[in-house]
Amino acid sequence: MANNPEKQVCIFTKEQLDSIKTGYDDWFNNVLKDGDREEELAGKYFTHSGIPVKMVHTPADVSHIDYTEDIGYPGCAPYVRGVYPNMYRGRPFTVRQLAGLGAPEDCNLRIKYLLQHGANGVNILFDLPTIRGYNSDDAEAEGNVGHCGAAVDSIWDMDAYFKDIDLGTISTSIVTHLPSTSIVIPGMYFAVAEQRGTPKDKIAGTCQNDFIMETCVGSGPEILPPPVSFRLQCDVVQFVCQNYARFNPISYNGYNLREAGTNAVQEVAIAISNGIATAEELLKRGMNVDDFAPRMSFFWDLHNDFFEEIAKCRASRKVWYKIMKERFGAKKPKSMLMRFHVQTAGVTLPATEPLNNVARSALQGLAATFGGCQSLHIDSYDEAYSAPTEEAALISLRTQQIIQAETGVINTVDPLAGSYYLEYLTDEMVKRIFDYIKKIEDMGGLVTAVENGWLHREIANYNLKYQKKIENGEMKVVGVNYFRAEEGSAREIEVFEYPETYTRQKAKLDRLRKERSEQKVKESLKILADKCHTDENLYPYTLEAVKNLVTLGEIEELFREQFGLWTFPLIN
Amino acid sequence: MTRPIKVVMAKLGLDIHWRGVYLVSQFLRDAGMDVVYIGNKFPEQIVEAVMQEDADVVGMSTLGGNHHSLGLKTVRLLKEGGLDNVKVFMGGVIPPKHVPALLEGGVNRVFLPDTPMQTIIDVVNGSVSV
Numbered sequence: 001m002a003n004n005p006e007k008q009v010c011i012f013t014k015e016q017l018d019s020i021k022t023g024y025d026d027w028f029n030n031v032l033k034d035g036d037r038e039e040e041l042a043g044k045y046f047t048h049s050g051i052p053v054k055m056v057h058t059p060a061d062v063s064h065i066d067y068t069e070d071i072g073y074p075g076c077a078p079y080v081r082g083v084y085p086n087m088y089r090g091r092p093f094t095v096r097q098l099a100g101l102g103a104p105e106d107c108n109l110r111i112k113y114l115l116q117h118g119a120n121g122v123n124i125l126f127d128l129p130t131i132r133g134y135n136s137d138d139a140e141a142e143g144n145v146g147h148c149g150a151a152v153d154s155i156w157d158m159d160a161y162f163k164d165i166d167l168g169t170i171s172t173s174i175v176t177h178l179p180s181t182s183i184v185i186p187g188m189y190f191a192v193a194e195q196r197g198t199p200k201d202k203i204a205g206t207c208q209n210d211f212i213m214e215t216c217v218g219s220g221p222e223i224l225p226p227p228v229s230f231r232l233q234c235d236v237v238q239f240v241c242q243n244y245a246r247f248n249p250i251s252y253n254g255y256n257l258r259e260a261g262t263n264a265v266q267e268v269a270i271a272i273s274n275g276i277a278t279a280e281e282l283l284k285r286g287m288n289v290d291d292f293a294p295r296m297s298f299f300w301d302l303h304n305d306f307f308e309e310i311a312k313c314r315a316s317r318k319v320w321y322k323i324m325k326e327r328f329g330a331k332k333p334k335s336m337l338m339r340f341h342v343q344t345a346g347v348t349l350p351a352t353e354p355l356n357n358v359a360r361s362a363l364q365g366l367a368a369t370f371g372g373c374q375s376l377h378i379d380s381y382d383e384a385y386s387a388p389t390e391e392a393a394l395i396s397l398r399t400q401q402i403i404q405a406e407t408g409v410i411n412t413v414d415p416l417a418g419s420y421y422l423e424y425l426t427d428e429m430v431k432r433i434f435d436y437i438k439k440i441e442d443m444g445g446l447v448t449a450v451e452n453g454w455l456h457r458e459i460a461n462y463n464l465k466y467q468k469k470i471e472n473g474e475m476k477v478v479g480v481n482y483f484r485a486e487e488g489s490a491r492e493i494e495v496f497e498y499p500e501t502y503t504r505q506k507a508k509l510d511r512l513r514k515e516r517s518e519q520k521v522k523e524s525l526k527i528l529a530d531k532c533h534t535d536e537n538l539y540p541y542t543l544e545a546v547k548n549l550v551t552l553g554e555i556e557e558l559f560r561e562q563f564g565l566w567t568f569p570l571i572n
Numbered sequence: 573m574t575r576p577i578k579v580v581m582a583k584l585g586l587d588i589h590w591r592g593v594y595l596v597s598q599f600l601r602d603a604g605m606d607v608v609y610i611g612n613k614f615p616e617q618i619v620e621a622v623m624q625e626d627a628d629v630v631g632m633s634t635l636g637g638n639h640h641s642l643g644l645k646t647v648r649l650l651k652e653g654g655l656d657n658v659k660v661f662m663g664g665v666i667p668p669k670h671v672p673a674l675l676e677g678g679v680n681r682v683f684l685p686d687t688p689m690q691t692i693i694d695v696v697n698g699s700v701s702v
């Protein structure tokens with residue numbers, strides 16, 4: 001905010017503002033009906049995260065905002081209006097739908113299907129054993145192989161995933177979630193690209209790599225301690241920044257924080273706190289902020305509160321800009337601009353009358369467009385049943401295309417800017433995000449906040465409050481607790497099932513174990529185990545291991561042995 | 573003299589999202605039950621916890637597709653351990669057409685998405701006499 005009144009470039013002069021305030025008072029006292037006035041004075045309306053909402057917002061609510069300094073122009077500081085000057089006129093947001101079910105060979109067909117229907121990026125998903133670092137034939141994997149995503153055990157599977165697809169022409173989001181697998185699975189992708197002769201600088205994409213996913217948002221039977229997971233997260237960022245110019249080594253996952261149970265302010269503040277922690281660690285390792293900050297990306301969840309979600313997107317860019325510039329002294333503009341992927345909120349999609357979810361997701365996708373996202377996944381209506389079926393996935397893809405091609409909303413940049421309500425919310429959101437970041441820092445930073453279980457309790461408390469509002473009807477869910485659907489109106493949804501995935505993966509693993517050099521496997525694992533106890537970056541060693549046909553499960557088992565396990569809070 | 577119903581709640585195997593299972597645990601606790609949340613566990617470990625806690629009820633949450641394999645395995649192990657009287661409930665993202673097989677396998681009730689918490693509380697309360 002501008003403190004220097006001479007510099008202030010407010011939209012309204014002082015005289016105009018005085019007249020607006022007088023007009024508002026007149027309206028409030030003489031036009032509003034008594035009951036409405038009392039209700040407004042009682043302050044009954046709030047956004048989802050708790051920001052007060054007035055019946056009518058006026059220029060008086062945004063009179064302290066300096067247009068040039070606080071809002072500005074797209075592609076210019078503080079990036080409230082977007083990260084590129086021409087935004088979607090230059091290139092609409094990337095249509096990036098999820099693809100992942102069964103075995104890699106099945107996913108390969110789905111990826112080709114999506115690319116043929118106009119998608120220009122892909123999101124690849126893994127089954128739970130792969131996500132948590134087990135081979136398909138490990139005992140822990142029983143019953144989960146090929147569900148909710150594809151099984152990837154070795155570099156052979158990555159090769160099959162992208163059979164006949166040029167890795168130099170697509171952008172791939174590798175949804176690894178955990179740092180402990182982000183140091184392995186994207187490495188398989190890099191190694192496949194190398195084998196096919198794709199130049200390093202043509203490899204584009206993102207991996208998720210977020211220690212909060214490993215230690216807080218997701219749970220599992222065996223969890224690495226937060227400081228270890230955080231170290232691996234930073235190893236991935238450092239190595240990828242130094243080797244792959246077009247690959248984003250981290251996507252701070254606000255999305256799953258939100259789905260797990262936070263509001264919009266917490267979602268952004270926690271993800272940015274992780275960005276701060278990463279930056280501090282990499283500076284300690286001798287890197288320059290401008291060498292890694294341009295490669296950091298974020299991932300937001302677009303939930304139901306339409307205007308608050310748009311405000312969140314705009315506010316998050318400003319907070320990141322200020323932190324990178326003022327706190328870390330970044331020089332390159334690219335270091336200060338926050339790029340983010342959006343997924344619509346799966347948690348808002350009930351199983352009851354599932355086709356209604358097409359409408360919910362379209363509205364959330366529209367909010368993402370107004371928020372200036374760089375890429376978008378629109379959830380499918382069958383979210384509460386399974387990973388999307390082909391029909392459902394196509395409707396999501398078409399919804400994105402309808403927003404882009406038919407509504408006209410992408411023809412002008414940040415079209416809702418200047419709305420008194422939206423600018424008021426954006427400004428409030430910026431303040432509240434900074435306050436929550438400070439709370440985390442005062443506690444000793446994000447790794448500490450996770451280690452001592454504070455963040456887990458924040459999430460659990462939020463969920464209890466939110467769920468009580470659904471149970472008592474205060475928060476309306478159409479068809480569920482509001483205009484309740486009749487019994488039996490559930491639609492029978494076909495779910496994908498790949499019972500043969502386990503057998504196929506098992507056969508491949510057996511063949512792999514026969515064909516690989518056990519000598520090389522042992523050597524790679526021995527070196528990796530030794531390096532775990534040094535300060536060295538582990539990525540070169542995991543990369544070497546996957547090239548030597550060491551499996552994901554073997555590397556993860558090694559981490560668990562070398563680093564030990566941590567007990568998830570909340571367990572009693 | 574009645575004692576509170578003792579409930580062991582678990583996330584089944586590698587399943588990841590704990591929001592639902594922890595919420596149900598909190599609501600059952602608020603309804604006066606004695607609830608122990610044991611986190612992510614495999615069938616053998618769940619049965620061990622049920623034995624140790626002398627539980628009346630076990631609740632298993634799964635969103636990722638292991639309801640058949642690990643869910644039914646838990647029921648089988650409970651029976652083998654002589655714990656037939658323990659009531660077994662499951663909840664999460666389970667395709668409705670898979671429910672009959674789970675019930676046939678010995679699960680007492682499957683709670684699908686959108687089930688009101690009060691329904692779960694009532695069903696659990698009604699399933700056990702203490």
